[in-house]
Amino acid sequence: MAKELFFIIVGSVFVNNFVLSRFLGQCPFLGVSGKTETAVGMGMATTFVLTMTAVAAYFLQNYVLAPFGLEPFLQIVSFILVIASLVQLVEMVVLKISPALYNAFGIFLPLITTNCIVMGAALLIPMNNYNLIKSIALGLGAGIGFTLALALMSGIREDLEFADVPEALRGPAIVFITAGLLSMIFMGFTGLVPLG
Amino acid sequence: MQIIKDFVNGLWNENPIFRMVIGICSALAVTTAANNGIAMGLALTFVLTCSSILVSLLRNVIPSKVRIPCYIIVVATFTTVVDLFMKAYFPALYEVLGIFIPLIVVNCIVLARAEAFASKVGVARATADALGMGLGYTWAITLISMIRELLGAGTLFGYQVMGDGFTPWISAILPPGAFIVMGILVGLINMINRKTVKDTDCH
Numbered sequence: 001m002a003k004e005l006f007f008i009i010v011g012s013v014f015v016n017n018f019v020l021s022r023f024l025g026q027c028p029f030l031g032v033s034g035k036t037e038t039a040v041g042m043g044m045a046t047t048f049v050l051t052m053t054a055v056a057a058y059f060l061q062n063y064v065l066a067p068f069g070l071e072p073f074l075q076i077v078s079f080i081l082v083i084a085s086l087v088q089l090v091e092m093v094v095l096k097i098s099p100a101l102y103n104a105f106g107i108f109l110p111l112i113t114t115n116c117i118v119m120g121a122a123l124l125i126p127m128n129n130y131n132l133i134k135s136i137a138l139g140l141g142a143g144i145g146f147t148l149a150l151a152l153m154s155g156i157r158e159d160l161e162f163a164d165v166p167e168a169l170r171g172p173a174i175v176f177i178t179a180g181l182l183s184m185i186f187m188g189f190t191g192l193v194p195l196g
Numbered sequence: 197m198q199i200i201k202d203f204v205n206g207l208w209n210e211n212p213i214f215r216m217v218i219g220i221c222s223a224l225a226v227t228t229a230a231n232n233g234i235a236m237g238l239a240l241t242f243v244l245t246c247s248s249i250l251v252s253l254l255r256n257v258i259p260s261k262v263r264i265p266c267y268i269i270v271v272a273t274f275t276t277v278v279d280l281f282m283k284a285y286f287p288a289l290y291e292v293l294g295i296f297i298p299l300i301v302v303n304c305i306v307l308a309r310a311e312a313f314a315s316k317v318g319v320a321r322a323t324a325d326a327l328g329m330g331l332g333y334t335w336a337i338t339l340i341s342m343i344r345e346l347l348g349a350g351t352l353f354g355y356q357v358m359g360d361g362f363t364p365w366i367s368a369i370l371p372p373g374a375f376i377v378m379g380i381l382v383g384l385i386n387m388i389n390r391k392t393v394k395d396t397d398c399h
Binding site: 020021022023024025026027030072073074075076077080081084113114115116118119120123124127166167168169170171172173174175176177178179180181183184186187 | 217221268298374
């Protein structure tokens with residue numbers, strides 16, 4: 001059990017990093033990775049939402065959708081509604097605790113709702129038949145992987161500002177190419193855990 | 197006239213992938229083969245068009261304070277339709293596209309068009325805009341997937357195109373290839389666009 005949990009977390013942080021190898025959560029990855037401070041804050045907010053969503057998705061799937069046979073019709077609708085309410089909750093908490101952080105997040109905090117990493121992780125749970133502990137591990141691993149990718153990217157982009165980038169590649173283009181190189185580095189982790 | 201303008205807008209000027217750079221997740225993930233690109237594009241076009249029409253029809257009924265949850269439910273409904281349809285009729289394709297079909301529900305393009313366009317205009321203009329955006333998305337990801345398939349496997353739509361001497365560049369169909377091809381294409385489109393802008397400035 002402990003070994004499996006380890007594989008799930010290491011798998012989703014390094015081997016199949018949710019951002020660099022599964023391509024989930026690209027919007028904030030491109031949008032909020034300009035400054036390290038904001039990137040880490042965004043990563044932590046997303047990790048929190050992800051873990052909560054994993055728990056909610058597990059209970060919703062196994063105690064509401066599956067027993068009543070609603071799974072094929074209401075899965076997408078009910079998951080997105082749960083995620084939207086959780087994000088609203090996080091937004092209210094952040095605004096109360098740290099207005100500065102709230103302002104720094106800007107539009108991207110409400111956008112966690114439409115961050116496909118959250119919905120993606122929620123959908124992966126019933127797909128893999130994870131139990132509660134494994135679901136939490138997946139949510140946490142996805143969040144840490146997302147934070148890691150964002151933090152690395154923001155560090156590179158801060159240096160990139162001083163680089164002499166060809167005019168046409170400025171903006172998103174050079175960020176994509178950098179992400180490609182970063183993704184190539186993460187491919188080095190392949191084989192670290194057995195596939196599955 | 198306005199309708200044609202709305203339609204063409206999404207194809208080039210405000211192309212969701214290359215110009216606005218939104219809805220990138222699926223554009224990077226499923227573009228390993230040209231067929232996947234077309235299938236994903238058509239699925240998104242369907243959801244986008246249907247939700248834009250419905251949002252436009254309901255624009256005077258939905259209270260502005262709860263509009264986002266309303267849009268999300270509309271989008272989720274049509275995504276479920278596509279999801280069940282593909283699962284029933286194209287199981288092989290559904291297997292390949294994986295979670296990215298249900299993830300249309302959180303695709304920024306759909307929600308962005310509902311919020312920024314369909315909720316403000318009539319049905320005809322909303323439909324034209326949604327079709328333009330959807331087809332703009334479709335040609336963009338089909339182009340990306342054609343390049344990746346050609347470089348990574350030497351085939352195009354499953355047919356062998358490259359000669360025997362060709363060594364596939366496997367990285368192109370692996371994750372890094374997606375980012376790099378995407379980056380170069382966005383750069384190229386920027387360059388073309390700047391050139392045309394400059395040309396019109398001269399004349």
